Amino acid sequence: MSEVLFSNEYARITKTVLNETVELLSIEHEHCSAQVSLYAGQVLSYKPSNTQELFWLSKDSLFEPGKAIRGGIPLCWPWFGENNKQTAQQKAGNHGFARQVTWQVSAISADETAVYLSLSFQGENQHSLWPHKCHLQQDFILGKDFKQSLIMTNLANEPVEYTGALHSYFYVSHPEHVVIERLDGVAFDDKLTGLKQSQASLPNCQGPIDRIYHSGNTMVLQDKVWQREIEIHSNTSQWVLWNPGTETASAMTDIHAGGEHEFVCLEAANTNWQQIEAGQTAVMQQHIKVHSLKR
Numbered sequence: 001m002s003e004v005l006f007s008n009e010y011a012r013i014t015k016t017v018l019n020e021t022v023e024l025l026s027i028e029h030e031h032c033s034a035q036v037s038l039y040a041g042q043v044l045s046y047k048p049s050n051t052q053e054l055f056w057l058s059k060d061s062l063f064e065p066g067k068a069i070r071g072g073i074p075l076c077w078p079w080f081g082e083n084n085k086q087t088a089q090q091k092a093g094n095h096g097f098a099r100q101v102t103w104q105v106s107a108i109s110a111d112e113t114a115v116y117l118s119l120s121f122q123g124e125n126q127h128s129l130w131p132h133k134c135h136l137q138q139d140f141i142l143g144k145d146f147k148q149s150l151i152m153t154n155l156a157n158e159p160v161e162y163t164g165a166l167h168s169y170f171y172v173s174h175p176e177h178v179v180i181e182r183l184d185g186v187a188f189d190d191k192l193t194g195l196k197q198s199q200a201s202l203p204n205c206q207g208p209i210d211r212i213y214h215s216g217n218t219m220v221l222q223d224k225v226w227q228r229e230i231e232i233h234s235n236t237s238q239w240v241l242w243n244p245g246t247e248t249a250s251a252m253t254d255i256h257a258g259g260e261h262e263f264v265c266l267e268a269a270n271t272n273w274q275q276i277e278a279g280q281t282a283v284m285q286q287h288i289k290v291h292s293l294k295r
């Protein structure tokens with residue numbers, strides 16, 4: 001079942017019901033096409049015209065209540081990874097609840113440059129470790145480039161703390177053929193060994209790899225076989241680089257066979273607790289540009 005949500009001379013946006021939990025928006029514009037799930041408020045696809053897909057989506061991804069969708073850009077919020085405030089009595093799943101709730105469309109428009117889409121979510125008592133009242137908005141500008149802002153408003157009467165990430169799964173020819181030279185020499189915490197503030201050169205992005213790099217500098221992910229560069233600007237303090245490698249991926253039911261050879265996650269993240277004062281707003285954002293290196 002499909003319904004046209006928006007249409008003008010520049011763009012057309014339709015909503016399709018996938019199942020009882022998941023509704024998908026399909027976006028068509030002269031400069032790009034994209035797909036966004038209202039469940040999880042998650043971009044699943046973005047394809048600038050005349051180039052290939054930017055994001056990877058698992059063929060075995062689950063689209064079920066309480067499960068995260070594997071691929072695109074899941075939101076890790078209000079905590080990234082394991083919540084270090086959890087206790088034996090109060091357990092917290094990985095990456096918070098924002099990727100498992102339903103978002104609403106709050107605005108859509110389009111002009112010759114782009115589609116402007118805003119999604120929102122308001123909640124309270126979503127998790128015993130994070131019972132606060134909050135409002136989230138995601139603003140997307142989908143044109144020749146991809147822009148995403150996560151706007152977090154604290155509606156509680158006291159300060160709240162969050163960590164988070166825009167967990168982008170970039171579609172690549174193979175992690176072995178991907179280099180991110182700008183991560184060379186940047187101090188990182190290695191989540192696989194537990195070592196903090198390590199330094200090492202990064203010959204490619206072959207998994208297993210799971211690192212928190214302490215840098216907010218612009219990154220360029222270079223795919224030597226597909227001859228494309230993905231340039232990512234963010235306003236966050238860390239970059240998380242993740243690929244599970246074959247052993248871990250084979251044990252994950254929502255990654256299709258060999259899927260780990262098709263993506264590299266480079267996540268714009270704030271992995272240290274950030275405070276938002278009562279009534280105040282904070283923003284995590286990324287701006288992604290795709291360049292072809294083909295002559």
Ligand SMILES: O=P(O)(O)OC[C@H]1O[C@@H](O)[C@H](O)[C@@H](O)[C@@H]1O
Pocket residue numbers: 068081094095167191210211240242267
């Ligand atoms: O399986 P999840 O919860 O989506 O997490 C995937 C990965 O996400 C990354 O951000 C983490 O650094 C990894 O440690 C984690 O394994």
